[in-house]
Amino acid sequence: MADKGLSLRFWQALPFLSAFGTALLGARLLSTPDDLPVHARTQGSRLEERRTARPELERAVPSMPGVDPLFARLALAASGPERCALLERIVPSDDAGVTYAIATVLERAQLISVRACAAQALARQPTVEARSWLLDLAEDPEPEVHRRALEGLASRDDAARSVVIEATHSEDLELRLSAVTALLNAKREEGYAAAVLLLPLVEDAETLSSLIDALGQSRDARAAPALEALLDSADRDSHLHAIRALGELGARSMAGRLEALLQLGSDEEFSAAAEALNRVAPERAAARLRSVLAFENGERQWLALSALLALDQPNSSAVIRAQLHGDDPRRTMLVLRHLTSRPDASFEAELIVITERQAPRLSFSALQALSKLATPSAQSAVQRIARSLPESLAARLGDSLAENADQARERRLAALTRAEDVAPSTLFELARDPTATSRDALLRYLDGHDVAAGVWAKVTEFAAEATVQRIVDRQASLQASVRDAVFEGLGRRGDPRFADVLRAAMQGEARNGALSALVQLGDPSVLPELQQLAKDEDAGNRRLAVQLLSTGEDPRAVQELERLGSDADAQVMSSALQALQTRSPELVGRLAEQALRAASPEARVDVLSALSDLKASLSRPLFELALSDADDSVAIQAIASLASLQGPASAQRLFSVVNDGHRSEEVRKEAASSLRRLGGPLARAHAELLASLSEPETVEEFVCSPQ
DSSP, X not given: OHHHHHHHHHHHHHHHHHHHHHXXXXXXXXXXXXXXXXXXXXXXXXXXHHXXXXXXXXXXXXXXXXXXXXXXXXXXXXXXXXXXXXXXXXXOOSOXXXXXXXXXXXXXXXXXXXXXXXXXXXXXXXXXXHHHHHHHHTTOSSHHHHHHHHHHHHTSXXXXXXXXXXXXXXXXXXXXXXXXXXXXXXXXXXHHHHHHHHGGGOOOHHHHHHHHHHHHHTTOGGGHHHHHHHHHHSOHHHHHHHHHXXXXXXXXXXXXXXXXHHHHSOHHHHHHHHHXXXXXXXXXXXXXXXXXXXXXXXXXXXXXXHHHHHHTOXXXXXXXXXXXXXXXXXXXXXXXXXXXXXXXXXXXXXXXXXXXXXXXXXXXXXXHHHHTOOSHHHHHHHHHHHTTSOHHHHHHHGGGGOOOHHHHHXXXXXXXXXXXXXXXXXXXXXXXXXXXXXXXXXXXXXXXXXXXXXXHHXXXXXXXXXXXXXXXXXXXXXXXXXXXXXXXXXXXXXXXXXXXXXXXXXXXXXXXXXXXXXXXXXXXXXXXXXXXXXXXXXXHHHHHHHHHHTTOOOHHHHHHHHHHTTOXXXXXXXXXXXXXXXXXXXXXXXXXXXXXXXXXXXXXXXXXXXXTTSOHHHHHHHHHHHHTOSSHHHXXXXXXXXXXXXXXXXXXHHHHXXXXXXXXXXXXXXXXXXXXXXXXXXXXXXXXXXXXXSOOOOOOOOOSSOO
């Protein structure tokens, strides 16, 4: 009966969807493989050709998918998470109607997350129409959208892949990285060459780490030399990513290099190298880790045990049993957590003993591990012990208590009356329960207790619709912070049925919260309100305007952001420039430099600090400019900012300041200290000079090149 009802609603919605899909999508229908553009930049002319052909194409639009309940629900889905979940369930199909159903969602979607889900769903469709849509999305301004489109194109034919290859030469670093990663993930040989060219250009640590990860996941042996070179020259985080990537790569020739890190590396390097070595040479990893567990100091023993458990080495039962019978609580706890995630009935006796005889913390962890076992004796022990636990602890055992839905509901309802401070997880579970009993009990609790605003937001986001409606009906009587949290939850929920409530709330004290929620819902009618907010005298309101304006692509919104990029408030200016940096990097660079030069000496430090949030490719020139500032406080801020970017380029600039005898002693000392913390070959080569200018640092040794 449910499917019949959904089908009926689908046919009610079909006339609208068919007309909508025809108007938006007809121009793509007759594209053929021979008509594929050479690269994404030709899309404008191709789209114009398609618009010219629209009348003929519209007559050939295929029908939407039949009475499949999945598509009926997709047509009527209101919230973003619901649409994404349904898009994920669409299987590959040669039926062009399936592609058009997905594309209709794409065109209607305002939420970036939904557009990304639709792009991924299109990537799974083998039709010519899907490929045409992916070509249009290959240069989408949203990284998550164009990344998924490029991944879909990279796994298709040569003509589609040529678009991805062309994107590897883009001036937009994010687009270029997405294209390289797509080729690597698709195991295309062009990906490695493009990645090697891109590596020296990447200054942002997060971007570099993403590229390193993609090289490892490519399983291409040609990546080994580039990754090995990064072990010597990369910053700390990228260095660790390179270690893990060598493991992903599976290059056995790197086993000796990885094994050396188990002896000389820092704790972080030890863990990363153990995982990588286990992938490359499992037998060598097992032998080395067992040696450390037997002979090294306590900290290294804990690391070795952690690695052995994580790597799931064969014949590890003896190691686990020894720790359960041992007298080191820290290592026992580590083993208990392992047995909770990977239940093993052979340790039931040891777990029961620890549950009954050990300290509370170890006892409860053993109970959690015991609850994962399916044996009758284990379940009996869990039921017996759980009855004496407080609700907050019993709830943490979750489904292991073998409750049915009614029993779980009764336990949660009892918790509301038994405890003054109920765990948020209990409130969230009650919120998801559509029964009137749970709804009424939850609302009574919310009315009578001081519940954190964040809990209100999550309850509103995930609760059953009837519960949310009751909360919305009483929102006017709530405290301001709680009301804002409810609006935040409505925005994250992505349900346009509550848009009217939010529009009405914009006229009162809750304007900002309601406005934020409407922007999350993708309501285009709020742009005038955003433009007014962007001119508000309060800098905090202007910062909010930047945040909200940056979520849309309307040219008027972009114009407001450009204006705010010269705002007198450093934080407003910085936020606007961050929002613009993927759209207009040249403009951002020019505005940022103007702001830095125009600021008074007292304000330059604040301006420079605010600009630190820009991408490394935009912020580095500003830091280097400020490095020569006559005001020492500005130069010191520039030194700190350069050091935060890490990498060889920063090290060279810091070393030039250390060697500059015309700079003040304070500035040279700061540069020397920053370079010592940064580490790397240059710092090691001039360790004595740096030590003479800076105080000794008590930092963990970081080994880049163990030999």
